[in-house]
Amino acid sequence: MDIASILGIILGIFLFVFGVINGGGNLTRDFWDVPSVIITIGGSLAGTLASHKLSDFINGLKSITLTFKDTKADVSEVIKNIIDLSNIARKEGLLALEEAANGIEDEFLKKGVMLVVDGTDPELVRGIMEADLLSVEERHNVNIGFWKAWEGLGPAWGMIGTLIGLINMLAKLDDPSTVGPSMSVALVTTLYGSLIANWLCNPTAAKLKVNNDEEIRIKEITVEGLLSIQAGENPRVIEEKLKSFLSPKMREGMTDQGGGEE
Structure with missing residues (x-):
């Protein structure tokens, strides 16, 4: 969690x-106030539904569960796995990676290893892997877009509810005792809209983007690592190249990955 x-x-x-x-x-x-809840939440969700396909709308709602999951993405572990593979390829050749791929749980890395083992042209390997990476990012962006759309519509429908309340209040101005309660109910819808945007939608979209950026960075490291292995680069050189994707603080925190011999 x-x-x-x-x-x-x-x-x-x-x-x-x-x-x-x-x-x-x-x-x-x-x-x-129940009517305010219905107007604000129901209306903003209706607008969000109208701007998405039904499947994207459902998946967008479900994606909130992803913000509570610990992705357990360990960049240093990914780099270590790539260095281990580069050591195997350096000592036993690229074909030896086929057996090593059987123990790889990361499907993206495993796919890339098999492309390398099959002798696929490096540019084609890059093209295939980056197309896969782009597809993943596009799926993530659909979910992020769902929450951004709801974030914008929440306050808008809150204001619509407020306008409805003000109209009802003005219609009953002949009774001064109703002005205060009517104004309070009218403003509650604006409050609900702000809560939808700033307590729910904005944090959810931001967390999904953080998770997306982390996954994409790991996949980019994987692509560069595999292409370096295919090019026959020294494991130590590969390690230093992959560390360039990390922040200075993360580089300092990484232990020696056990690069290959000169």
Whole structure:
């Protein structure tokens, strides 16, 4: 489980409740209105549905579960695996990688290894792997786009609900006692829209993008590593090349991967 996402959501709820109670408000009396919930959440979801295909809409909703999963993507472990493969290829030849590929769990890496073993032209290997990488990123961007779309529509439908409330309030101006309660209900929809955007949608889209960037970086490292192995480069050189994808702090934190002999 990704503890950061869970803590963020819980902390957001706590701070909202604290603000309401500290200001003397009542959660159920002052901040809960069923019609406002229906207008804001229902309307914004309807708009999001209208801007997506049904399958993309459903997958977008489901993608929130990905923010709670720990991807366990270890860049240093990926580099180590590639260095191990480069040592095998240097000592026993590229064909020896076929047997080593049987123990690889990463399907992307395994696919690349088999392309190398089959003697595929390096440029074709790069083209195939990058096409796969692009396809993954496009699927991720559809989910990210879903949450960005909902993020924009939440406050918009909150404002629509507020306008509806104001119109109803003005229609009953002959009764001054209804102005306060009507104004309160009207503003609640704007609050709901802001909560949808800033407590739910924006953090979800941001976390999905973080996960996407991390996965894409690992796949880019994999592609460069495989092409370097195919080119017959020294494992030590390959290791240093792959470390260039990392931040200085991550490079310092990496232990020696056991590069090959000169």
